[in-house]
Amino acid sequence: MAVTSQPSSKASSDLAAGWLTPGEFSVLEAFIDTLLPSLEPPEGSSEEVSAYYRRSARNLDVARLVAETLGQENEDEQKKLHQLFTLLAGPMAGLMLIGSPHSFLSLSLAKREKYLSAMANSPLGQLRQGFQAIKRLAGFVYFAAPDVSGVNPNWTALDYDAPAPPPADAPQPISPLKITLDTTLDADVVVIGSGAGGGLVAGELAMAGKSVVVLEKGGYNNESNFTYLEAQATPELYLKRGTLTSKDLGVVVLAGSTLGGGTVVNWMTSFRTPEEILDEWARSSGIRDLTGPGLQASFEAVEKRLSVAEVASHNRQNQLLYDACVKMGYHAGVLRNDSIDCQQRCGFCGFGCRYGSKQSTMKTYLQDAYEHGARIVVRCSAERLLIENGKAVGVEATALDTETGKQHRVTVRAKAVVVAAGAVSTPALLVRSGLDNPHIGRHLRLHPVVTVTGIYPEKVYAWKGVMQSAYSNEFGYLDGNYGYKIEVPPAHPGLIGMSTPWFSPRDYREQMLQTANVATFILLARDKGEGRVSVDRFGEPVIDYVISVYDRQHLKHGLRQAARLHFAAGATSIVTLHNKKTRIDRPANGEVSEQQYRAYDRQVERHGMNPNRLIAFSAHQMGTCRMGADPKDAVVDGNHEVYGVKGLFVCDGSVFPSASGVNPMLSIMGLAHRASGGIKGRV
Helix, strand or coil, rough: CCCCCCCCCCCCCCCCCCCCCHHHHHHHHHHHHHHCCCCCCCCCHHHHHHHHCCCCCCHHHHHHHHHHHCCCCHHHHHHHHHHHHHHHHHHHHHHHHHHCCHHHHHHCCHHHHHHHHHCCCCCCCHHHHHHHHHHHHHHHHHHHHCCCCCCCCCCHHCCCCCCCCCCCCCCCCCCCCCCCEEEEEEEEEEECCCCHHHHHHHHHHHHHCEEEEEEECEEEECCCCCCCHHHHHHHHHEEHHHHHHHCCEEEECCEECCCCCHHHHCEEECCCCCCCHHHHHHHHHHHHHHCHHHHHHHHHHHHHHCCEEECCCCHHHHHHHHHHHHHCCCCCCCCCCEEECCCCCCCHHHHHHCCCCCCCCCCCCHHHHCCCCCEECEEEEEEEEEEEECCEEEEEEEEECCCCCEEEEEEEEEEEEEEECCCHHHHHHHHHHCCCCCCCCEECCCCCCEEEEECCCCCCCCCCCCCCCCCECCCCEEECCCCCEEECCCHHHHHHHCCCCCCCHHHHHHHHHHHHHEEEEEECCCCCCCCCEEEEECEEEEEEEECCCHHHEEEEEEHHHHHHHHHHHCCCEEECCCCCCCCECCCCCCCEEEEEEEHHHHHHHHCCCCCCEEEEEEEECCCCCCCCCCCCCECCCCCCCCCECEEEEEHHHHHHCCCCCCCCCCHHHHHHHHHHHHCCCCC
């Protein structure tokens, strides 16, 4: 049975945040106070900057907020944290890290700083992981969490404007089905997940006259409640409250969890699957019609429904990338996205679109489904599939009544079941349901991303304007179909605070003060290496993924090229997100020398890419229920039907035979559109 992580049952008034002993909380508080202490401001600082330096984590109650967030982890994860705090409270860690056999609490502030720096760079992976578990959350909370007035006090110094509240009169055109008691529903088709795949299939089937029920784990969020406050939007709109990572914390994984799924929070980039990748998929999977006209017709239909078109203009960050590529003679492309009348009014696309411009499945296919009679249940977690005599006949789920806080059983009986919960949650559901195909959960691809940040003399405001509009595919084919794309990401203070490396309290605070002048180029690799998704004892998915040696070579190539692009665009300095300082500063004469570049290249090699030595990201999860013509090598056939279970279909990124090499939304939707035609004829 799937169990959503809850605070520990041993909560009492003696425990901080319901799960930490007073001693453990003291260690956590000291750890965070060492990361973010009160500092003396530089001479001549403004009033706002002086207050910024003097403001400590304790002033913002960061330790308590971090403890409350960690308290939502399951018992096994909390056990690891208890062990970490026990280690820090004893003398052995001090002896290992700084040669001083004393507890963390007994050290001076200067020695605590050396202790944490040694921990961040320890040869022991578990110590690096423990450091990142606390540092990332503390950085996010310190720079994102609003006070009672709805504003984080650091934003003024960062030149970041608080978002206005959502419009009070925004309509809610979908009315999810309210579940107030244990309920059984009957339908032709039940669709689990409402993102790129599930939302599309629900719309296509409902418009074909089928009775459809949609189950979505997240809530219903639209223009009326998109707060744009990072600390509130992230836990509401992302899977596992935005804290999802690989099990060693080496890769931060972003996946949407709201009605409309990732299409509500993505950056709207709309690539078709490249023809060369479709050719590769057809050869490797044995499904030849992936290269035929049928899939291309599906792409055309989806693009028309989503109003896909080329982005009209760039924000400053995208323009810097585009101009740098042109200057260096590299490929420079303009992206297409799925929007209507996007006037670059905000820059908060990762937290939903208040203007209704983003054509997510919530605005398109799910709206179509709802208007054609589909019943939509939100905050509803599918626990297991109902399979009888080798045929899928429904699903058992649990729905939360937000008014009472009670959980109710929801059973849906259906002629067909479509699982579209994403490449992380779909294999977990199949495993919980007793399916034993050895490929379920295997072959996970993540498009691992690393970044190079450029610091510019002028304001860039990476959080303003269109999220993505420029890209380069100059290095997309370093080895056959494998290489990387160069794009830019939106970034807001919490994400920047989470990912900015900590070398010392003052250095970290100085880096963050430059936030408005920062542009980030991301290197998005088409990964050949793979991981897997398994299920823990609570029934929840666990991501086991380490960037392969092969893929690291491409990403290191990208780290070198991105540095050169930043300087071509006019940056004064570049930094990576390594735990050890990896940086180039433009000299006084204005030209970065080849000697500097070579020194930087050596730093990139020396500082490495092992887990938690360099933070990596993924917003694309693929391949864990891959399609193929041979049931010995795949989970689903060319019609997306699961081998061995009639009437059970998978329609999300998990069916990809390998990584798409491009932002996968359109790839998922094109394949789902193609599959929906066959499903219509089966029910």
